[in-house]
Amino acid sequence: MVELHGCTEPRLWTKPLRELSEESSLGYEVIDYAEHVLHVSLRPWQRWLLIHMLELREDGSYRFSKVIILVARQNGKTTLGAVLADWWLHVDSRRHPDRVPPVEFLIVGVSQSLDNAREPWDRVVTWCNPLPRSMAEQQLVIPALQEHTLPISFTNGKEHITADNLASYEIRAVKSARGKPAARVLMDELREQKTFDGWNAVEPTTSSFWSGMLVCLSNAGDATSVVLQKQRDAALTQIDEFEQNVGAGLMTPAEYALQRPEMCDTGLFEWSAPDGCALDDEAAIRQSNPSIGFGGKSVASVRSKIQGMTEAGYRTEYLCQWVTADVEPPFPQPAWLAGVDPDSHRAEGAPTYWGVDTSADRGYSTIAVVSKRDDGNWHGEIVARRPGIDWLIRWFRERPAKHYRVAFQGRGAPVSSVAELLHNLPNVETVPVTGPDVAASFGRMWDAVSACEPGAKSDSLKLFHRPSPVLDDAAKMSATRKLGDGAWGLDRQKSLVDAAPLIALGMALWLAENEGRQSSKLYPSAYAGRSTGLLMV
Known part of the structure; x- marks a missing residue:
């Protein structure tokens, strides 16, 4: 029997402005770093995503100032976030010291609760902690990273990891997210933000940095997920506009980027099932669960959840579909x-x-x-x-x-x-x-x-x-x-x-x-x- 795998390419995504290679995307570098330094074997969808989301402009800055990543539960978002955060801290913070001095290179991990923000942060701690607290931690730590990491602060609400170049990685809950400018922000579970208070406090923090980036990881939302709705909608607009101009052959990608730069700065990468699919549709399950076949997740294991959940819950959690029960669609x-x-x-x-x-x-x-x-x-x-x-x-x-x-x-x-x-x-x-x-x-x-x-x-x-x-x-x-x-x-x-x-x-x-x-x-x-x-x- 042929083993089924999840789809590497998302259903909805922002197309690149140029051919992606080691010169035009830092994703290749992150993949190499994960494998050879962190000893993490990334799944195909994670590798594909890193290559596309870390696209570079001609001047070496990131194309995207904002990235929205949507994928069903238990597909490896935490691992992806941890790899990215560690690479930002220990590698990316040293890349352009003339433009962003390492001492000003702050990474902020944000989520609705501090516990959620702590998950990728804890993973980074296991890789770089210079003072392991147990034999188990000692076995997980990576000596090459220990040497470049200062003692870690575990004080509740003040957790931070600082590299030897003074770049740092902090975590905060959304309600207390307002603070000093950050070069990189990793925001988890954007769907849980029911008001714009947290987003309005965090989103501007990267704007003062050259090549600043805000990365949002989430599942699909519902009627209350107003922040995610707004950001996804803006990204879909950019996708549509690109298709109408570049896809239709009216402009080259380079011409479009030059004439419409404000429509090129948000990346959406969404692994979701198509609208109207059956709950047990194999292709839909594989499209929304790209990690199927690369671990314990399978089409059968996802299907097994159907009987124990409401339809709305299953569609949100396992098909990454928006639940719109509060609104009757205007057309059949x-x-x-x-x-x-x-x-x-x-x-x-x-x-x-x-x-x-x-x-x-x-x-x-x-x-x-x-x-x-x-x-x-x-x-x-x-x-x-x-x-x-x-x-x-x-x-x-x-x-x-x-x-x-x-x-x-x-x-x-x-x-x-x-x-x-x-x-x-x-x-x-x-x-x-x-x-x-x-x-x-x-x-x-x-x-x-x-x-x-x-x-x-x-x-x-x-x-x-x-x-x-x-x-x-x-x-x-x-x-x-x-x-x-x-x-x-x-x-x-x-x-x-x-x-x-x-x-x-x-x-x-x-x-x-x-x-x-x-x-x-x-x-x-x-x-x-x-x-x-x-x-x-």
Whole structure:
């Protein structure tokens, strides 16, 4: 019988800006260090991750200032964190003394509780403790590291390991994480942070350092994991944007990095099962448990957990899937998944219809487009999603050669405030969507999505899209609200993720299906003296 192994490559991940080699990634060095100094044999997924997460820029700094790693329980996150922390302390702290003096090179291990932060720290202690406290510790210690480590402080709340160059590794609980700047932060179980207090205290600490890095290790979250949701969402946006530009062949990776540096600094590496999978699906279990076959973990041992756990608990812990029980998905999930088509594209010469929307907190804005496919059905995609709202004007203004018809919610939405500015662009016709048409935009999208479900009996055209983490997440975790008279719409405030990509797509589809709708260009007086609360005319 062939032994099954977990998947080395994650399901969702940030692509490199250049070919990864010993010159362009320090991951190779960490792997060698683990094997020959720490005598730790890393698993294939851990080696793959180190190579990709420690990608370098041309100047020798890390590409990623922030790394989010998501993987199911008991797959070796603690070992990975310990190897990385020890290498930071004893090797990386000596690399650029002119830019980051070792005495200022602080590594902070943070978790919701001090005990969790202590787990990788304890592992590092066993490798480098110059004063072992027992014969057992003496047998585990590595003499080459002992020689370069000062006496360790075990005082509760003040634990720290200091190398002979005065670089140090401290651990803290999130609630007491605010402190001096840190060159490296290792944050465990990000899913447990229910407020932004700890994150806001820790995240800025690496920003003052050249090549600073914050690494977050976690399992999937749920409705309360607001911090992890926010960081994952931002990383997915960067993945989508990269695919739309580099993946589509519009830019080379080097050109993209030069023009969009702010969209290249967060790495997401997520080993998770695909949405809608069965609990016992072998491929899904292997995708979310990359250590299967490299120790005691097997597909059978994971399957054995199904009967003793709730479905929500099993999906979170062993499939690394987000539990969204608090929100009913806005569309039938089999229908949405059936509409994912990696080869979907716009028919040559087909008219394009555009939609824009902004998240409830104005954190991100999205541009979507809909057009006909060769088979006569609809193709939809997210063209751009970036922080803030003002960039929408720049995006359309910088593309004067193309003519755009753009739909947006005309009243009571954050995006409404930029309507007049869009209206004033010579290459844009704006179509505010108000009143019953807001509900109609969601209803028409629901029909087009539902028509994709195998066996569905519907006269509606189908809506297809290429795989898009931002859009697919919104289709799974956006909330709905009743708008009156049996009509429904999407609720930005109560959604677990940013619903704007879905709303923008719905606006574009509504415009496509109302092709003869008159635009506001014909009625400039409707905008006189207004920047919000626009009327449908």
